[in-house]
Amino acid sequence: MSAETMLAFETDCHIFSGCGFEAPGLHSFVFEPLFTVGGFEFNKPMLLAFLSTIVVVWFFWAAFGKAKVVPGKLQMIAEAGYDFVRRGLVYDALGKKEGDKYVPFMVSLFFFVWLMNIWSIIPVAQFPVTSVIAFPLGLALVVYVLWLSLTFRKHGFVGGLKNITGYDKSLGWILPLIMVLELAQHLIIRPFTHAVRLFANMFAGHMLILMFTIASWYLLNGVGIIYAGASFVMTLVMTAFELFIQAVQAYVFVLLACNYVQGALAENH
């Protein structure tokens, strides 16, 4: 096993014992496959993503499978979460009439993303699935296809193109410039930032926690113990901060998805 695939606590390397600090890097996000199913290599992030699907489906199934007029404890929690996304995100962006169609999608998207983020601070798992770019990219692609197809379905081909390019005759000579900019903004920059925003937040957060964790282990020697304590406190603080960031990022991801759908349905302005 090379040094790069080892966990922080598997090394017996401390300060003042003549060995260097192993900083976390990109190699902290690459996992050996756990097992192989028919040519597909299953690794830890994939397993966690699979588990999040099961947990989300199970949670809402258990809560709403036999829904009662007077809700039980589980149904109460699920209803609060459902209502939060419905009122706080979908109705705000799309309005009640149009929005109701998209509530199930947005609710599942929100809880799926949130759970994938939360794995970051659950013991044993301790890895945010969304810090592997493929997962946010896939989700962003789903939203991209959704709002793009909605644009063309709602406005027709020419009208959809006008909507995407921000066509407006009153702009005059500057119109070609605006159209190029809007086209690039809608078709390239939008899905890219949508995915990268979630990815980079989780990536940076995981990196920070890793950094303080590894540092507090590395500093455990001689006078370094004091600094190790400080580093460990920072680990706890960053973990609490991550808990907040995870919820905010899931919220932002769905908020932007709602806004894109709203932009697709809106009349050309």
Place this chain on the structure above:
Amino acid sequence: MSAALEMVNLAAKDTFSGSASAIGYGLAAIGPGVGVGIIFGNGTQALARQPEAAGLIRTNQIMGFAFCEALALIGIVMGFVYQ
């Protein structure tokens, strides 16, 4: 002259290696930092002026924050892309 050049080369080779992207990211974080400050400053002001619009303001505040923050986050990623 050659001694100075040698020192610069030495600094670039030994002292400076690996930290150029960190300096670059520090510079790249200035803009988003200012932007996030403006958004939350104005958001707080709006909340103070019109507390009954809290929900609407908070949603827009977080959205603006996300747009701004994206720049800083792309900076983080680029440090790793061009390693």
